Amino acid sequence: MVARALLGRVLVCERSRTRLVARIVEVEAYGGARDPASHAFHGCSARNAVMFGPPGHAYVYFTYGLHHCVNVVCGREGAAAAVLLRALEPLAGEGLMRRRRGMRDHDRLLRGPGCVAQALGLSREHDGADLVSGPVWIADASPCREGRALASGPRIGVRAGAGRAWRFWLAGHPCVSGTRAENGGPLPR
DNA sequence: GTATCGATTAGC
DNA sequence: CTAATCGATACA
Numbered sequence: 001m002v003a004r005a006l007l008g009r010v011l012v013c014e015r016s017r018t019r020l021v022a023r024i025v026e027v028e029a030y031g032g033a034r035d036p037a038s039h040a041f042h043g044c045s046a047r048n049a050v051m052f053g054p055p056g057h058a059y060v061y062f063t064y065g066l067h068h069c070v071n072v073v074c075g076r077e078g079a080a081a082a083v084l085l086r087a088l089e090p091l092a093g094e095g096l097m098r099r100r101r102g103m104r105d106h107d108r109l110l111r112g113p114g115c116v117a118q119a120l121g122l123s124r125e126h127d128g129a130d131l132v133s134g135p136v137w138i139a140d141a142s143p144c145r146e147g148r149a150l151a152s153g154p155r156i157g158v159r160a161g162a163g164r165a166w167r168f169w170l171a172g173h174p175c176v177s178g179t180r181a182e183n184g185g186p187l188p189r
Numbered sequence: 190g191t192a193t194c195g196a197t198t199a200g201c
Numbered sequence: 202c203t204a205a206t207c208g209a210t211a212c213a
Contacts, residue, residue, distance in 0.1 A: 028196070037196070039209095047209075065206030067197050084196060114197050157196055 002074035003029040003083045003168050004150060008143030011088060013120050014135045020093035020120060022110055023144065024085060026169035026176045028155045030071070032080035037161030040080035050128045051080040058129040058136070060122055067114035068123045072131060072138070086156070086167070087111045089175040090119075112177045145170055153184050 006024050013020035030038040032051070039048045039061065050059045051073055059071040059082050075081025088110040090097055097109045097119040110116050117123065122136070131137050148170040155167045156178055169176045169183070176183065 030196070039196075042210075045209085061196085062207075063195065064197050065208075069196065071196090086196090112198070155196070159195090161196095 001029065002072070002081075003027045003166070005143070006072065006083055006085075006138070007150060007168055007170055008145040010091065010139040010141065010144075011085070011120075012134075012137055012139055013093075015121065016096070018093045018096045020096065021091040022088035022120075023091055024087075024138075025089050025173045026087035026167070026178075028084040028086055028168070029166040030082050030084060031164075031166075032075060032082075035161055035164075037155060037158040037164075038080065038082075040082075041160075044080075048080070051082050052078055053128070056130065056132045058122070058126055058131055060117065060124055060127040060129075062124055063114075068117035069113040070117050070120070070122050070126075084113055085116050086113050087169070087175050087177045088116060089173065107174045111175055146173075148173060151184055153182065156182055 006027050009024050011022050032038055032040045040051050044052045050057055054077045055074050057073045059073050060068055062068055070085045071082040073082050090109050098104055100121060101109055101119050110119050129136055151171040152165045152168045154162055154165055
């Protein structure tokens, strides 16, 4: 599954002079038209059209009137499958991320899907961006999981389609979002 | 048309 | 627990 393959990989953002680099530590998979939790469940629209396009592009949506969330389209054209980037570990460009986020805590700069988009400066205008050719891309290098096990559990914040354990994260990583319960039992980090 | 609810987050 | 705040969806 693409979601698991993304964990430990590195996202690079070269949209400004400052080069941002971050390791993907938590993701959620969304299955397209047959997944009731997916934005694609109700069919193609202006908002989610990118999901129905070719893989390797960014699906960026606006929600709750104030947040953006970033997905990687990963299914064949028409499948509308996507992986939501829920949390990353800052590796380079922390100064710019801190400025955008208005906070200093390293572990929380990219913790939570809304925070990811804010720290990276991504919004609806980046909807459809090609994540292979850049300027925002996912490095093709071997994923570095820092020796951590892969954990999985139910997706956060979804009602319909709960029951599918389609959230994946690096066990015990300090930058992963969610509560103790959501991270699967005691001693999560 | 109006009502309701989000793939959320920060703050009390 | 709640406000913030817009758009998509549900319903009359």
